[in-house]
Amino acid sequence: MAAEGQAIDALSQFALKPFLGGLGESVRLSQSNGHMLIALGLIAALMMWGTARRAIVPGRVQALAETAYDFVHDLVVGQVGEEGAKYFPFVFSLFMFILVGNLLGMLPYAFTFTSHIAVTFALAMLVFLVVTVIALSIHGTHFFSYFFPEGAPKLLAPLIIPIEIISYLSRPVSLAVRLFANMVAGHVMLKVFATFVVMIGGAAGIFGIFGAALPLAVNVALIGFELLVAFLQAYVFAILTCIYLHDAVHLH
Amino acid sequence: MSEQDGFTERLRQARTRQGLEQSKEPAVKTVGTGPWGIGFRAGVEVVSALVVGIAIGYALDHWLGTWPWLFLLFFVAGSAAGIMNVYRLFKPRGGRPGI
Numbered sequence: 001m002a003a004e005g006q007a008i009d010a011l012s013q014f015a016l017k018p019f020l021g022g023l024g025e026s027v028r029l030s031q032s033n034g035h036m037l038i039a040l041g042l043i044a045a046l047m048m049w050g051t052a053r054r055a056i057v058p059g060r061v062q063a064l065a066e067t068a069y070d071f072v073h074d075l076v077v078g079q080v081g082e083e084g085a086k087y088f089p090f091v092f093s094l095f096m097f098i099l100v101g102n103l104l105g106m107l108p109y110a111f112t113f114t115s116h117i118a119v120t121f122a123l124a125m126l127v128f129l130v131v132t133v134i135a136l137s138i139h140g141t142h143f144f145s146y147f148f149p150e151g152a153p154k155l156l157a158p159l160i161i162p163i164e165i166i167s168y169l170s171r172p173v174s175l176a177v178r179l180f181a182n183m184v185a186g187h188v189m190l191k192v193f194a195t196f197v198v199m200i201g202g203a204a205g206i207f208g209i210f211g212a213a214l215p216l217a218v219n220v221a222l223i224g225f226e227l228l229v230a231f232l233q234a235y236v237f238a239i240l241t242c243i244y245l246h247d248a249v250h251l252h
Numbered sequence: 253m254s255e256q257d258g259f260t261e262r263l264r265q266a267r268t269r270q271g272l273e274q275s276k277e278p279a280v281k282t283v284g285t286g287p288w289g290i291g292f293r294a295g296v297e298v299v300s301a302l303v304v305g306i307a308i309g310y311a312l313d314h315w316l317g318t319w320p321w322l323f324l325l326f327f328v329a330g331s332a333a334g335i336m337n338v339y340r341l342f343k344p345r346g347g348r349p350g351i
Binding site: 070073074077162163164166167169170173174177178181182232 | 269289292293296297299300301303304305308326329330332333334336337340
């Protein structure tokens with residue numbers, strides 16, 4: 001916990017560094033990319049190990065894999081409808097990648113790659129482009145009627161259409177900013193309160209030890225809250241993807 | 253007999269889950285976020301629409317050399333789009349919560 005010169009250094013945790021020291025430096029791999037690879041490995045291990053035995057009574061790993069599968073499957077089918085089941089692999093990959101990324105960031109010494117807007121915006125643009133391509137391939141040029149609600153007076157078209165287009169284009173921005181801001185805010189709070197523990201504990205002898213217990217208790221509560229946020233933000237990202245897919249499949 | 257009924261019910265539920273049977277009731281799911289979460293979401297919606305509007309206006313002005321008129325126009329349009337995003341956030345859409 002860095003508390004050099006009484007300044008709280010909450011943002012250096014987001015700086016990119018070479019992964020595994022010299023090895024990452026030689027191949028220009030940052031620890032952000034390294035943690036993405038770790039997340040991919042964990043997801044692949046979970047799904048492959050979990051589905052390897054195909055036991056009728058599942059063990060722990062199989063139960064976890066099946067729960068994750070069922071959860072996302074229910075989400076996609078519930079939001080998009082039965083015809084949306086073919087988009088399940090896309091939503092499942094997104095959900096698991098973000099969820100494991102968020103949870104990985106809660107471990108000590110680990111890096112949260114979802115706290116970089118470059119990463120979240122890339123994911124959001126992927127969703128935006130996939131959804132737009134699906135809508136165009138299903139509805140063709142009829143897709144553009146999405147920007148003009150039925151029954152609105154024709155006279156208002158020059159007003160409504162730019163607003164609807166801006167509203168549509170703002171989807172990836174809000175998707176990216178929501179995930180990014182939640183992860184950054186959470187980790188900054190954790191760092192600030194952790195720095196308080198060190199500063200107060202080191203400052204006033206025996207009273208400092210008791211005084212430091214308060215921010216330490218806050219930090220314990222924050223860890224629990226951040227675990228909730230990690231899951232909730234992955235869920236929100238997945239459900240918004242499903243809602244956009246619903247709009248793309250059904251238009252309105 | 254009751255065992256038989258329980259099996260039929262579970263079979264129906266499983267078939268509905270897998271999309272083999274049309275379920276009549278729409279799926280209602282609410283995201284459990286507190287007032288802070290809802291407020292944050294609404295704020296993000298407004299700001300992102302505003303950012304997109306400003307970016308479009310600025311780019312068009314830069315291209316056409318009409319600074320600052322298109323910027324101002326798209327600033328207003330972006331604000332309207334932001335308000336509409338927030339409206340959509342709270343408007344229930346076909347039995348589903350607008351998230």
